[in-house]
Amino acid sequence: MPDSSNDGYAALGHLIKGAPDLLKSILEGxxxxxxxxxxxxxxxxxxxxxxAFTKTTGYASDEALGRNCRFxxxxxxxxxxxxxIRKAIEDQKPIDIIVLNYKKDGEPFLNALRMAPIFDKxxxxxxYLGIQRDITQExxxxxxxxxxxxxxxxxxxxxxxxxQLNNLLxxxxxxxxxxxxxxxxxxxxxDLDMARYSAHQAADLSNxxxxxxxxxxxxSSESTHLPDALIRTISLVQLMLPATVSIxxxxxxxxxxxxxxxxxxxxxxxxxxxxxxxxxxxxxxxIIRIELKKTENTRLQISISDNGPGIEKSDRDKIFKPFYSKxxxxxxxxxxxxxxxxxxxxxxxxxxxxxGLIQPDGHGYGxxxxxxxxxxx
Amino acid sequence: xxxxxxIDDMQPxxxxxxxxxxxxxxxxxxxxDGQKGLDIAxxxxxxxxxxxxxxxxxxxxDVVFALKSAPAxxxxxxxxxxxxxxxxxxxxxxxxxxxDAVLKKPFTNEVLIDTVRDLTSS
Numbered sequence: 091m092p093d094s095s096n097d098g099y100a101a102l103g104h105l106i107k108g109a110p111d112l113l114k115s116i117l118e119g120x121x122x123x124x125x126x127x128x129x130x131x132x133x134x135x136x137x138x139x140x141x142a143f144t145k146t147t148g149y150a151s152d153e154a155l156g157r158n159c160r161f162x163x164x165x166x167x168x169x170x171x172x173x174x175i176r177k178a179i180e181d182q183k184p185i186d187i188i189v190l191n192y193k194k195d196g197e198p199f200l201n202a203l204r205m206a207p208i209f210d211k212x213x214x215x216x217x218y219l220g221i222q223r224d225i226t227q228e229x230x231x232x233x234x235x236x237x238x239x240x241x242x243x244x245x246x247x248x249x250x251x252x253x254q255l256n257n258l259l260x261x262x263x264x265x266x267x268x269x270x271x272x273x274x275x276x277x278x279x280x281d282l283d284m285a286r287y288s289a290h291q292a293a294d295l296s297n298x299x300x301x302x303x304x305x306x307x308x309x310s311s312e313s314t315h316l317p318d319a320l321i322r323t324i325s326l327v328q329l330m331l332p333a334t335v336s337i338x339x340x341x342x343x344x345x346x347x348x349x350x351x352x353x354x355x356x357x358x359x360x361x362x363x364x365x366x367x368x369x370x371x372x373x374x375x376x377i378i379r380i381e382l383k384k385t386e387n388t389r390l391q392i393s394i395s396d397n398g399p400g401i402e403k404s405d406r407d408k409i410f411k412p413f414y415s416k417x418x419x420x421x422x423x424x425x426x427x428x429x430x431x432x433x434x435x436x437x438x439x440x441x442x443x444x445x446g447l448i449q450p451d452g453h454g455y456g457x458x459x460x461x462x463x464x465x466x467x
Numbered sequence: 468x469x470x471x472x473x474i475d476d477m478q479p480x481x482x483x484x485x486x487x488x489x490x491x492x493x494x495x496x497x498x499x500d501g502q503k504g505l506d507i508a509x510x511x512x513x514x515x516x517x518x519x520x521x522x523x524x525x526x527x528x529d530v531v532f533a534l535k536s537a538p539a540x541x542x543x544x545x546x547x548x549x550x551x552x553x554x555x556x557x558x559x560x561x562x563x564x565x566x567d568a569v570l571k572k573p574f575t576n577e578v579l580i581d582t583v584r585d586l587t588s589s
Contacts, residue, residue, distance in 0.1 A: 256548050260573045261483035267576050268487050293573055300549075 099211060123147075125159060127218035129207075133158045134179070134218055146224050148194030159220060162201070164192035166413065166424075175205065182207045182215060188225070190413060198413035198424075200226045226412050230432060233425040237359050245355075248326070252300040259296060262289040298325035313466060314357045316348040317341040317382055320392065323358045324380065327365045332374045337365070340381045348382075348390055350463045352437045360430040364394050364459045367426070371398030371457060377447060390465045395446030395458035406443045439463040469493045469514040469587045472541070474504035474530060476522040480572075484517070487576045488583065501525025505533055513541045514587050517570075520547035520558045531562040542586045548572030 105112055117124055117138075123146050126138040139154045147154075147162060154161075163172060171189045178185035184206035191201040202223045210216040266286040273279045298321055320341070328337060350357070368378045376397045384390045401409060408414045410431045413424035434441055439462055446456035471493050475481040478499070485495045498504035501518070502525040508516060516534055520527035527545060534540045545562035546569065549555040555571045563569045568582050 253548065253550060256573055257477050257480055260548075261479040263573070264483040264487060264576055268483075268490055297573075 123220070123222035125154075125220040125222070126208075127159065127220065129215050129217055137217075143222070146193075146199070146222065147191070153194075162191040164190070164196075164198065166190055166198065167192075175203075178205065179207075179218070197411055199224045200229050200413065230412060230425055230429055233423060234356075234359070234429045234433070237429070238355050241355050241358055241362075244326070248299040252296040255296040256293060256300065259289050259293040262286075263293060295325055298322045312351055312353055313349045314352050314354045316350065316390070316392075317344065317346075319354050319357060320361070320380070320382060323361045324365070326358065327362050330362070330366065331369045335369045335372060335374045336377045338377060338379045340379070344382050344384055344390075345467070348384065348465060348467045350390065350437070350439075351466050352433070352463075356433050360433050360461070361392075361394075363426040363430045364461075368394055368396035368398065368457070368459075372396050373398075376450070376456070379447060384465065385462070388465055389462060391460050391462050393458055393460040396456040397447040397449050398456045399449070400445065400455050401443065401457050409443075410441070434461055434463070437464065469583065470512065471495050471583070472498065472504060472508055472513045472516045474498045474501060474516065474518040474522070474527065475546075476500055476519060480519075484579065487579055491580050491583070493583065501527055501530045504530055508534060508541070515542045515544065515583060517544040517546060517583075520545055520562055521550045521553070528562050531565050535565040542567045544568045544570060544582060544586070546570035546572055546574070 102113070117140050120140055120142055123143040124138075124140045125136055125143055127134040128137045135156050136154050136159055139149075139151050143154065144150055149161075160172070167190045171187055174187060175185060175189070184204070186202075186204050189201050189203055190198055192198050202225045204221045206219050207215050208217040208219050263286055266282050266289065270279060270282050270286065273282065321339075324337060324339060331337075365378060365380070369376075372378070379393075379395045381393050381395075382390065383393075410427050412428045431441055442460040442462060444458045444460065446458035448455055471488055473481060473485055473488070473495055474497075475484065476499055481497055481499070485497055488495045496507060496513075498507055500522050504516070504518060505525065516530070518527040518530045520531075527547070531543050531545050534543050543566045545559055545566040547555045547558040548571070549558045559569045559571065567586055570579065570582060
């Protein structure tokens with residue numbers, strides 16, 4: 091039970107005497123959402139919401155008052171979170187919780203909610219106070235930084251490994267090449283040629299990974315060179331995906347050295363996200379085609395198409411909204427595409443969604459993400 | 468046929484390069500670090516020295532500068548695949564100012580043999 095014998099009441103009493111409306115002004119002007127629920131009624135209906143509540147949720151006060159605040163919950167709201175809130179209310183304990191809520195227009199937002207029972211001076215429960223803050227943007231920023239750190243670590247680690255691998259692969263390829271012509275038996279020659287080919291492929295892969303650690307992922311350079319960076323990122327993403335998904339690329343009709351105004355880590359983050367989504371869409375069994383083309387002098391486009399189930403036209407805007415994809419996949423943070431879009435928008439680029447490759451049954455089309463980017467070559 | 472000194476700290480890499488050079492008809496002496504390479508180079512004459520750059524103890528860059536500062540020294544090839552976090556281009560930047568040729572690892576046997584031929588035929 092809170093100690094109400096302090097002199098806070100006296101101070102407030104004094105304050106109100108000087109400015110009778112000050113407490114009301116504080117509640118009305120608070121940048122955080124403040125709501126009050128009536129404990130005398132069984133379902134704790136809201137009896138007050140401040141203007142910040144309307145700003146955050148889109149619900150005007152007359153739409154909110156008289157209702158229990160569970161109307162903010164929606165299909166992807168975690169039921170365990172809801173149960174914890176209910177338990178805290180039953181126990182008359184305060185609670186701090188981050189819960190997925192929905193605005194009036196259906197847009198999900200991450201709500202940092204604090205609820206506390208308010209006891210009057212005599213110790214009687216007199217109201218429930220709710221303080222809320224929309225932390226969606228903070229989460230987006232955190233997600234971006236987290237992925238970036240992860241990629242940098244991955245770049246450093248895979249680069250160190252690739253360097254060692256290169257030193258081991260060079261003798262394999264070189265010595266097989268050296269003695270291959272001396273082998274008279276064509277069948278043995280064919281076997282050794284396959285061994286040499288594999289060593290060569292491994293060396294190629296290793297070189298691509300090496301590029302990741304060679305400053306590309308750590309430097310602060312604000313430009314990324316294509317198609318090199320694209321090839322490096324695809325090598326990396328291929329290691330992350332099952333071998334059952336087929337990634338096809340076509341960079342033939344572009345100049346060898348194009349540049350876009352973005353740090354390579356961020357670029358890789360966007361690419362990895364979209365390619366991984368495409369792979370998931372095909373249940374890791376389909377085809378992903380990645381093409382790079384120069385559209386005009388000042389722009390270039392990277393398209394990633396898959397032959398998965400595609401995305402309904404009506405959903406195409408929604409998938410870039412935070413937490414939307416969470417309802418589609420339990421494993422998704424729901425922040426990957428919103429972060430990707432933010433990164434691309436920040437450099438003056440856009441992401442266009444359209445129909446991708448024809449589906450295996452020949453009836454429909456998968457999805458195509460096109461990154462339309464400034465060309466600073 | 469040329470007398471070649473090959474300096475590389477990675478034994479399998481050195482072995483493969485030496486085998487390629489020997490098969491092409493050259494005589495190869497191997498050294499596992501820069502200091503040993505310089506000691507051998509001071510005791511006899513070589514047409515060509517091929518040295519790795521990033522090595523423990525005496526670095527290949529020192530080898531290149533030491534050999535090229537002497538009058539009538541051998542031709543020198545600097546080679547590197549870089550190191551963790553250091554691109555080959557960067558590792559070869561300084562030695563390339565003095566060396567007669569640079570080889571970026573990994574290179575093919577053909578590139579190695581062509582480089583040796585170009586430097587020793589003149």
